[in-house]
Amino acid sequence: MASESTPPARRESVAAPLIELAGVSRRFEKKRDIAVKIAGALGLGVQEEIVQAVDQVDLVVREGEVVGLVGESGCGKSTLGRMAAGILPPSEGHIYYRERDISSLDKAEARAAALAVQMIFQDPFGSLNPRMRVKNIIGGAPVHHGLVRRSEVSRHVDDVMQRVGLDPAYKRRFPHQFSGGQRQRVGIARALAVNPRLIVCDEAVAALDVSIQAQILNLFMKLRRDLDLTYLFISHDLSVVQHLSDRVAIMYLGRIVEEGPAAELFAEPNHPYTIALLKEVPRLDVRRQEFAPIKGEIPSALNPPSGCHFHPRCPHATPKCRTETPELKEIAPGRRSACHLNAEL
Secondary structure (H helix, E strand, C coil): CCCCCCCCCCCCCCCCEEEEEEEEEEEEECCCCHHHHHHHHCCCCCCCCEEEEEEEEEEEEECCCEEEEECCCCCCHHHHHHHHCCCCCCCEEEEEECCEEHHHCCHHHHHHHHHHEEEECCCCCCCCCCCCCHHHHHHHHHHHCCCCCHHHHHHHHHHHHHHCCCCHHHCCCCHHHCCHHHHHHHHHHHHHCCCCCEEEEECCCCCCCHHHHHHHHHHHHHHHHHHCCEEEEEECCHHHHHHHCCEEEEEECCEEEEEEEHHHHHHCCCCHHHHHHHHCCCCCCCCCCCCCCCCCCCCCCCCCCCCCCCHHHCCCCCHHHHHCCCCCEEEECCEEECCHHHHHC
């Protein structure tokens, strides 16, 4: 947890959408080898293996806010983040940047939109080219896209490194010559070097020691204040998400099941999955806490359950939950939840 005791000021979600994902899905199909192709041609009933990583997701990230995206491992949140950042194309649906479909933008507009959304990855070492010096890792993209002249790139790299807390004297070093926390700062500097408006943070502190996590989280908060940045913060750590986020979306097996302002969602969760997640969070305000994990295993994305994906693990599941997919509907101003129980209540 960050060392600052006071969380960042919450912003009202009245700003215009910076990026919007509408009905977005992403499927991954396992490539068939020659034996499987021959078996299929002979009519032996070989089925294609398709992973539905993201399933009809609607998500809006507004200018200047921090949206936390939470879910268990394998729920599709990283895939969703990569689509938001333009790294993966959606199989279905549309992505809008400043209310314009990115598929309809001309070459110059598409380039500007791509630069405006950058991503910071979980592994601070695997995401950096081990054969490149830090000055090239940070300064390569600004020069390539014409944002900085070659004669000015050294000064630009120095400025960005200082902003993220790195000594510019280290810019000639290679990634393996830095600690894990320093490498993550290099990754942040690389993202900042092209002057983005939105940064997608994919488990950006999960691989770091707790003390280093606090430093990086405080850096994210400082950059937000100084540069008026917008974040899509992907994490499985609910305490971090609660501390940073203005709004939170809960994801389960490829679908958003609940969304709302962070304070309200953590105070009064609605969806059974959200309630179960919050019960698993360790707390210091009780002497004795009974740990109650969510029952059952998360189903495979190769063969997701029908109806509500959470129904095999939900203690309140009804026959309707097993057959009908619940819609993500408004349950209060700014709050949405996908649960049939809301209609019954």
